[in-house]
Structures are given as C-alpha cells and as structure tokens.
Amino acid sequence: MSYQVLARKWRPKTFEDMVGQEHVLQALIHALENQRLHHAYLFTGTRGVGKTTIGRLLARCLNCETGITPRPCGECTSCTEIQEGRFVDLIEIDAASRTGVDDMRELTDNVQYAPTRGRYKVYLIDEVHMLTNQSFNAFLKTLEEPPEHVKFLLATTDPQKLPVTVLSRCLQFNLKRMTPEHIAGHLQHVLTEEQVPFEEPALWLLARAADGSMRDALSLTDQAIAFGNQRLAASDVSNMLGTIDQRDIERLVNALVERDGPGLLSEIGRISDFAPDYSVILADLLSLFHRVTMEQVVPGSADNALGDAEQVQALARRLSAEDAQLFYQAALMGRKDLAVTPDARMGFEMTLLRMLAFRPGADRREPPAVASASQTTSSESRDEPEPGPAASSPTEVGEPARQMAPAEPVAAPADTAPTAAAPEPQPESEPNSNPNPESEPQPVDSTSTGNGPGPEQPGDDSWLASLDAQADAMEAGPSEVPNADPEPPVAPDPDPVPAPAATPSASPAPSEPRPEPAPEPKAEATASIAPDPVPEASGDFVWERDFRSLEIVGMPGNLASHGALSWDGDTVVLTIDEGHARLLNARHEEKILAGLRNRFGATTELRIEAGEPGPHTPAAYEERLRKARQQAAEESIRQDPAVQSIVERFEARVVEDSIRPIETSRR
Incomplete structure (x- = not known):
C-alpha cells in the first residue's frame, strides 16, 4: 500500500478531531442539533486552517443514514463514500479552474435535480473568490433561493474579493489562524501515534514555520522526518528550515544581558556558519523583546505561545525597561537597514553591537592604546607652555555658567587658572591646597577641555567618557563650562573663589571673586523659583x-x-x-x-x-x-x-x- 502523507492521513473525521476553530464548530453543532440549517455557508481563512475539511464534515452530518446529527456514525455507506471522496451527491468544484459563466450555468441547471443517494445535494465550491463577475451574476438567484434539497458550502482565502451580494446571502464563518501552541500540541499527538521520536524544540520550530497553517505544519513534519531519517531533532529541523534554534536566540540575548562582547561575537560567528536569514533572527529578537516589555508592564501577560514563557519572565526580571526598549528599537532599525548594508552579516553584527555599546550604563572605551600611547608624550610636552589662547577670560566663562543653571561654578575658574598663573602666586601652591582640588590636575584639564589642537590630543581616560560625564552633569542640574573637565561635578567643593559665578544674585559679569558661600544661596534661589504657595522656612x-x-x-x-x-x-x-x-x-x-x-x-x-x-x-x-x-x-x-x-x-x-x-x- 502506498504511503499516505500526514496532512491527508490525519485529516479530522469528526468535529471532535478538529484542532482549534471552536467558535465555528460550536455554531454548526448547535444548528445541527436544533435542525436550524441555512442553505449557504461561507468559510473564510488562511490556507490550511480547515475550510474544506469542515465542509466535508458538514456534508457527512447532513447525509449520515442515522439522520442529521453533529456526530455522524462514520460506518454507513454515505459516511464511508464521503470520507473516500466518491459520494455522488457531494459535488466539489474548484472555482480557480472553472471560472467561466458557462460552468456556472451548468451548475445552476443541475441544481433542480434531486440527490441520487443522500438526503441533500451538497455543492462545495473552493476558492470561490476566483469566479468572474458574470459567473457571480448567473449564480446569485440560485444562491438566494435554492431547492430544499441543495446546500451550498463556499470556501475562500480572500473574502474581500466577493461581491457584497454574495456575502449577504451566506452565513459567514471566519476561521482563525492556528496558534503555535495548538500546532505543537497536535504534532506531538501525531508523532506519538506514528511512533516517530522527536525533540520538543523541533516541534516549536515547525509550529512557528507553519505560520498558522496546520496543513503546512504536517507537510513540514513529513519533510523533517525524511531529512532526519525517521527522527525529529531540533538541529536537523533548524538546518532544513534555514533558521536557527531557539536556544541560539537565548545565547545571543544572554550575551547581551551579561555585556559579554567576546561571547556575543563568538556566537554570531557560530551562527553564520549555518547561513541563516538574519532578518528572521532579528524578527525573533523583536518578538522576544516585545513580550519582555509586556511582561514588565503587565506582569503575568507572557503566554507560552512560542514555548519560551519561562525565558521571557526571567528576562523581564533581569532587564530594565530602558534596556528592553533600546534592544527593541535597535533590532527594529537594524532589520530595516539590512536591505542597504553591503553584507547581511555585517548589518546583523552592527545591530547587536549597537545594543551592547549604547546600553545605559555601558562602559565607554577609549581609542586604541597604540594611538593614545604615541600621543601622550607629545601632549605632555605641549601641556607646559600652553599660555591659554584657547581659554576664555573669567567674564566670558562665568556668563554661560550662569545661563545654564545656577548650581556649581567650580569648573569655570579651573580652566582660567592656568591663564592667571603669571600674576597670581596661587597656582604654584595648587598641589598643597585642599579647598580647591579642581585646580590640581592642570594637564588633565588642558586635554579634556578640548581647547588645544584636536588631532594631537590624547584624551585623558576616554573622549567618550568625557562627553558622557558632561551629559550626566547637565542632566543632574549643576552647570559648568561646556569644555570643562568632567571630574569636578562628581565631588563639588564649596570654594569661596568661584562662588559668585553661579550665585543667581551675582552681577551679570563678575570680574573679581567675592567671598560669599555658594551652597546656601543656591538652595534659597531654587526654592524661590518654585511655585509653592507656602514660603520656605530656612532649614525646614x-x-x-x-x-x-x-x-x-x-x-x-x-x-x-x-x-x-x-x-x-x-x-x-x-x-x-x-x-x-x-x-x-x-x-x-x-x-x-x-x-x-x-x-x-x-x-x-x-x-x-x-x-x-x-x-x-x-x-x-x-x-x-x-x-x-x-x-x-x-x-x-x-x-x-x-x-x-x-x-x-x-x-x-x-x-x-x-x-x-x-x-x-x-x-
């Protein structure tokens, strides 16, 4: 006996065998039980969800020799012939190949004849949206008022192409796409009955690849059994589909979460050996980060539709909301950029490196050590004779500091200290002066401010770290000169010399320092601006x-x-x-x-x-x-x-x- 493919062998024989579509089956079962039968039914939905199968089951229910019932016996002559596809009163028409008006006229001419064997003559018209307008016009009157012994069962994947005059004459049932959970569960049942060994991750790979179609899932399973030599392994299914295993996605995400750059590149290199579709991998990452965000915002919302609910819940606890949003946006933009990158792997690699490098709190790395080492000696020699043509006068530095925020002006005089080294003896005792630590690292200030020639500057720890520290200082409130050293805002010291530069009540252009305490006026000025109806008491x-x-x-x-x-x-x-x-x-x-x-x-x-x-x-x-x-x-x-x-x-x-x-x- 020839082999019968799984999609045909495991076609449902009763309504109870159907997977999913409970909303359609419930309506049909109640209609059959109460004998409230319509003359025309329209079943819509994507391919492989059971439209034709439900039509054949309904034909068996209508013509079973035991009577009209939602549970046909399956043993009488009518049930057996319908199941074997040779029942004379079940006329299946492929509208994709019989679209002419003459074919439809022939159908309407034969409608008037009584059924030969069964109780009803059932016309099952598949892909009915392929009929021409003339065919629909010839069919409309018969569809609206057919003889009592005729039932029309129409099936289509594109109901938008049907005329509204046809839609209004039918009971319409929309069949849903199969969820991966439904497909994986049914495949597990089929493979257990077929005695084919399998790995559960392989079933989820097939369920996702089927894209909502149970017929496609069974066809892919047939192919996977042949590919794996009567065994379903996740690696074999992954190779067959040209995708990567879900465990590879987990390893990529774990490397991102743990900030493991070498591990991330190693995993990308290993995955590239399989020549995968990088757009599909990014789509899987997008789906994962979307579900992680849903779990963070609405705890308990992560379902097991992809078989990874535990992983989603664990990631929701490990990742912050900012990280999840960054990863999602980076994957979204990277997937869009894949079409214009010279190499797909390059675009995929850059997308994951963006996630790693621009994650909040990620370390900013300095330029290559060779370049910085070669420039350090030249910068040290330039630091000494730098007279200060790039530094501004105290008046020019103090004015922007007051405009940005009246908080901490410490960094402004630090940049002007080298300029005033000649008339003032103060800078010579800088290493021993505790009250003004900002003036100690003069060489660092000259390099970090960026006032000197750009290409020859070595940068202190990192030019990126300098920009990051300045951005943090701007966000936290204290103001400083845009080209000042990023270190003073971390540990501000109330120095009496630069205090007037940040005091709100100071003159617009202070040319001489005034020994006024900086912290107290700052708090009072801030409180006076706040729109509180109650005046702030000192110290309260x-x-x-x-x-x-x-x-x-x-x-x-x-x-x-x-x-x-x-x-x-x-x-x-x-x-x-x-x-x-x-x-x-x-x-x-x-x-x-x-x-x-x-x-x-x-x-x-x-x-x-x-x-x-x-x-x-x-x-x-x-x-x-x-x-x-x-x-x-x-x-x-x-x-x-x-x-x-x-x-x-x-x-x-x-x-x-x-x-x-x-x-x-x-x-």
Missing part, C-alpha cells in the same frame, strides 16, 4: 513641597516625585508604588542619592521600598496645586465684570474647559 525641608530644590531631573526625578519620604536614622526610605518602582534601576538610584546627599550631607543613604506612598508625594502635591490654580482661574473668569456683562448682554456662555491658569516659570 518639606519633601512634597521642596522636592524640586533637590534638582533631581529627568527619569530619576520623575520616579522619585511619585514616592513618599521617611527617615530611618541617616537612611532615606523612599516608598514608591509598584508600577513606578519597577522602572527604577541602579543608575536612577545613584542620581536620586546624589541629590539627597547634596541637601542632607554625604552620610545620607537611600533605600527604595515598593508600597503605597499615600497622598504626600511631590507629584500629588503639584497636582493639588494645579487643580487649585485651575479653580482660581475659573472663579476669576466667572467673577470678572467684563465677562459677566458679555454673558448678560449677548447670552454668551463660558467654556470652562478652555480656561488655563497662567503658569509661572520654574527656571
């Missing part, structure tokens, strides 16, 4: 009211503003709700702690707790202020004599939703 800090004076900005400031503060000794306990606490990472906590230490001292520690913060949070406080201002503005408009006069004279109406209070600037 109220968390919800004075939070903005800490100058914690950006994402850390937004997250901290949703928390309630309490003290446990020298430890600040910040209680934040579960949704915002999940977005916090170590980098955010460092910036929040830096703001707290600037206010309360260097011994201050921070502890984040997830819980209910209550109403005493800066965000809630500002929302109350906003509502109060809005109410005051609306009341002011209502009480305004001019507005009242216009309302009375012209029967006007005040649209209160359009009233906006005047917002005072915080900066």
Whole structure:
C-alpha cells in the first residue's frame, strides 16, 4: 500500500478531531442539533486552517443514514463514500479552474435535480473568490433561493474579493489562524501515534514555520522526518528550515544581558556558519523583546505561545525597561537597514553591537592604546607652555555658567587658572591646597577641555567618557563650562573663589571673586523659583513641597516625585508604588542619592521600598496645586465684570474647559 502523507492521513473525521476553530464548530453543532440549517455557508481563512475539511464534515452530518446529527456514525455507506471522496451527491468544484459563466450555468441547471443517494445535494465550491463577475451574476438567484434539497458550502482565502451580494446571502464563518501552541500540541499527538521520536524544540520550530497553517505544519513534519531519517531533532529541523534554534536566540540575548562582547561575537560567528536569514533572527529578537516589555508592564501577560514563557519572565526580571526598549528599537532599525548594508552579516553584527555599546550604563572605551600611547608624550610636552589662547577670560566663562543653571561654578575658574598663573602666586601652591582640588590636575584639564589642537590630543581616560560625564552633569542640574573637565561635578567643593559665578544674585559679569558661600544661596534661589504657595522656612525641608530644590531631573526625578519620604536614622526610605518602582534601576538610584546627599550631607543613604506612598508625594502635591490654580482661574473668569456683562448682554456662555491658569516659570 502506498504511503499516505500526514496532512491527508490525519485529516479530522469528526468535529471532535478538529484542532482549534471552536467558535465555528460550536455554531454548526448547535444548528445541527436544533435542525436550524441555512442553505449557504461561507468559510473564510488562511490556507490550511480547515475550510474544506469542515465542509466535508458538514456534508457527512447532513447525509449520515442515522439522520442529521453533529456526530455522524462514520460506518454507513454515505459516511464511508464521503470520507473516500466518491459520494455522488457531494459535488466539489474548484472555482480557480472553472471560472467561466458557462460552468456556472451548468451548475445552476443541475441544481433542480434531486440527490441520487443522500438526503441533500451538497455543492462545495473552493476558492470561490476566483469566479468572474458574470459567473457571480448567473449564480446569485440560485444562491438566494435554492431547492430544499441543495446546500451550498463556499470556501475562500480572500473574502474581500466577493461581491457584497454574495456575502449577504451566506452565513459567514471566519476561521482563525492556528496558534503555535495548538500546532505543537497536535504534532506531538501525531508523532506519538506514528511512533516517530522527536525533540520538543523541533516541534516549536515547525509550529512557528507553519505560520498558522496546520496543513503546512504536517507537510513540514513529513519533510523533517525524511531529512532526519525517521527522527525529529531540533538541529536537523533548524538546518532544513534555514533558521536557527531557539536556544541560539537565548545565547545571543544572554550575551547581551551579561555585556559579554567576546561571547556575543563568538556566537554570531557560530551562527553564520549555518547561513541563516538574519532578518528572521532579528524578527525573533523583536518578538522576544516585545513580550519582555509586556511582561514588565503587565506582569503575568507572557503566554507560552512560542514555548519560551519561562525565558521571557526571567528576562523581564533581569532587564530594565530602558534596556528592553533600546534592544527593541535597535533590532527594529537594524532589520530595516539590512536591505542597504553591503553584507547581511555585517548589518546583523552592527545591530547587536549597537545594543551592547549604547546600553545605559555601558562602559565607554577609549581609542586604541597604540594611538593614545604615541600621543601622550607629545601632549605632555605641549601641556607646559600652553599660555591659554584657547581659554576664555573669567567674564566670558562665568556668563554661560550662569545661563545654564545656577548650581556649581567650580569648573569655570579651573580652566582660567592656568591663564592667571603669571600674576597670581596661587597656582604654584595648587598641589598643597585642599579647598580647591579642581585646580590640581592642570594637564588633565588642558586635554579634556578640548581647547588645544584636536588631532594631537590624547584624551585623558576616554573622549567618550568625557562627553558622557558632561551629559550626566547637565542632566543632574549643576552647570559648568561646556569644555570643562568632567571630574569636578562628581565631588563639588564649596570654594569661596568661584562662588559668585553661579550665585543667581551675582552681577551679570563678575570680574573679581567675592567671598560669599555658594551652597546656601543656591538652595534659597531654587526654592524661590518654585511655585509653592507656602514660603520656605530656612532649614525646614518639606519633601512634597521642596522636592524640586533637590534638582533631581529627568527619569530619576520623575520616579522619585511619585514616592513618599521617611527617615530611618541617616537612611532615606523612599516608598514608591509598584508600577513606578519597577522602572527604577541602579543608575536612577545613584542620581536620586546624589541629590539627597547634596541637601542632607554625604552620610545620607537611600533605600527604595515598593508600597503605597499615600497622598504626600511631590507629584500629588503639584497636582493639588494645579487643580487649585485651575479653580482660581475659573472663579476669576466667572467673577470678572467684563465677562459677566458679555454673558448678560449677548447670552454668551463660558467654556470652562478652555480656561488655563497662567503658569509661572520654574527656571
């Protein structure tokens, strides 16, 4: 006996054997049980989801010798002949090959004749959307009012091409695409019955490759059994499909999460030996990071549709929300760029290296050591005679510092110190002067500021690190000269010499330093700008009211503003709700702690707790202020004599939703 392919051998014989499509089967079973049968049914859906199979099962249900039933016996003559494809009253028509109007006229002429063997004459027309307009017009009247012994079963993969006049005459059932879970489960059952050994990852590879079609999954399984010599191994299926194993995706992601650059390149090299489709790999990564983000935002939402729910949940705990978004966007843009890269592997490699290099908190690497070593000796010789043509005067440096933020002007005089070395004896005692540590590393300042010739500069630790430190300083609030050394903002020291450059009340162009304490005016100036209705008392800090004076900005400031503060000794306990606490990472906590230490001292520690913060949070406080201002503005408009006069004279109406209070600037 010749071999029968799995897709035909395992075609469902009853409604109970069908995998999925419960919404269609339920309607048909109830209609058969209650004898509420329509004369025309339309089944739509992608290829291989069971449209023709359901049509044949319905024909058996209608013509079973035991009666009209949703559970045909399968043993009578009608059931056997329909199952074997030789039932005379089941007419299957391929509309793709019989599209002419003459074919449709022949069909309508034969409709009037009674069935030969069965109870109903069933016309099963596949790919009905391929009929011409003339054929549909010849078919419409018969489709609307057929004889009682005729049932029309139409199947199509493209219902949009059907005329609305046909759609309105049929009961339409939309068959869903098969989920990978359904396909993998059915394949496991089939292979167990066929006694073919298999690996579970191989089933998931076949389920994903089938793309929602059970027939395609069974056909691919036939091919995989032949490829693996009567055995299904994940590696064999991966080679056959030209894809990579899901375990390879896991290894790539683990290398990214652990910041393992050599391991990542080694894994890419190993994968490239299989000549995979890199666009498909990036699509798998996109799907993975999408599900990771869903699990982070809505815990418990990760399903096992791809057989990797545990991996998704573990990654959601290990990755921050920023990392997941960065990886997703990098994979999305990399997949788009694959079409224009000279080599597909190059584009794929650069995409993963972007994820690794630009991940928040990633180390910035300096230029090659050979170049920096060769330039160090020349830069040291240039550092000594540098008189300062690239450095600005104190007036020019101090003015931008005040415009950016009135916080810390320490770095500005540090750059001008070498210029004033001749008239002032102060720079000669720099190594022994503790109050002004910014002036100690003069050679480093000259190289890191970038004032000297660009190509010959060696950079101190890293030119990227310098840019990164300046960006962090700008984000945290303290201002400094754009070309200043990135190290002073990390540990600011209240030096009485440069203080007037950052004091808000200082003159526009201070030419001489004034011995005024810098920290106190900074806090008072910040508090005076904040739109709090209650004046700030000296030395009295109220968390919800004075939070903005800490100058914690950006994402850390937004997250901290949703928390309630309490003290446990020298430890600040910040209680934040579960949704915002999940977005916090170590980098955010460092910036929040830096703001707290600037206010309360260097011994201050921070502890984040997830819980209910209550109403005493800066965000809630500002929302109350906003509502109060809005109410005051609306009341002011209502009480305004001019507005009242216009309302009375012209029967006007005040649209209160359009009233906006005047917002005072915080900066």
